[in-house]
Structure formats: C-alpha cells, structure tokens
Amino acid sequence: GQQLNQSPQSMFIQEGEDVSMNCTSSSIFNTWLWYKQEPGEGPVLLIALYKAGELTSNGRLTAQFGITRKDSFLNISASIPSDVGIYFCAGPPTGTASKLTFGTGTRLQVTL
C-alpha cells in the first residue's frame, strides 16, 4: 500500500541546534500533516498544509508543502529538550479524504 518515507530515521542533536526532516511519497498528496508523538501519548497535530508550495509556521516549527506534491519538510529552530519525540508526517492519499497514511517517523533526541 501507500508508504510515506521519512528521513532521517533518528536524530541526536544538541539544545539550540536547528533540525530538518523530510517526508516523501511515491504519489501525490493534496494535504500534508505533521504530528509529534511523545512517549506514552498519542500523536498531536502540529501543522497542516493544504497547498503546493505553502510554508506554514507554528512557533519554532516551520513546515513546507513540496511543489511536486510528493514531499514535505519540517524544520525546528533552536531546539529545546521538550522537542524530544517522534515526528510523523501524514496525509490522505488522493481520493481518500478521511483515511490518513502515516510516515515511518523521525525520532528526535535533544541533549543539553
């Protein structure tokens, strides 16, 4: 079935550093979503993107909807310890408005 590949798989960074991660698909998506999951909790929606080329920010987080509509990017600036978690991209494959496909996840660790 549809798969969203995320890279990197994991990241170990120091507090204060900027982070970049991406998500790619073999087919076109009309919506891209970014979620964060902390240990023992469900994913929490961070940013939603609806238009190719769109750039949206939420605090220190910025996400972009790739112009090919087959990829999306998430940047975190000036990372802090509470940024630790797994970041998932997700989207409804074309024609399935409600069914989300989730990416493989990027695990972020922040050291002091």
Place this chain on the structure above:
Amino acid sequence: DARVTQTPRDKVTEMGQEVTMRCQPILGHNTVFWYRQTMMQGLELLAYFRNRAPLDDSGMPKDRFSAEMPDATLATLKIQPSEPRDSAVYFCASARSGSTDTQYFGPGTRLTVL
C-alpha cells in the same frame, strides 16, 4: 480542554481472552478512527466511523476484530479471541466532519497478549 479519552490505558491478557477497548471522542466530533501502532508496521488505520456508521474497516482483521459505536460518545474495539500478534498500542482519534484530515488522538491503550 477537550480531549479524546481511552480506557484502559494498559491491558495485559492471555491468548484466547476477549479484549474490549473504549474511546470517548471529543464532543461534537462525528468521525471516529481506530489505529494500531507497532514497531514493525508503524501507525495503521483499522477502521473509522462517521455519525456512528462504519465507513471503512478494511484495515481490520475481520475474523477476530470488531468495532462499534453504540452511541455518539462511545466507540469500542473488541478482539476475540486475542493472540500474541495483537500486542500493540491502539489509538482512537476523532475529527469533525469536513475536517477529517485534522484528527485528534487519544492517549492509547497498550495491549499485551501473553
């Protein structure tokens, strides 16, 4: 602060036993989703409902899994009989009709089948 609630948070059971997981969606959300998360498969959609009617359960093993919404405030996911390979975290999520791409997840039920 509206949230999706799930019970139990943790469940340990023996193979062959029936397991029932419950979810209370956010008030006013009429679309409810059940997901399963494992290390190997990641997050997978099992089934979803709109206005309490099942719309898609193609991700669910039909022989042992069943999902229902007895009323607008309760969704259930039942496994009977349970097997060790069912061990996973099961999440419920809810959304408003027309905004079903923005789903709000519950804290999950961690199921361990011995």
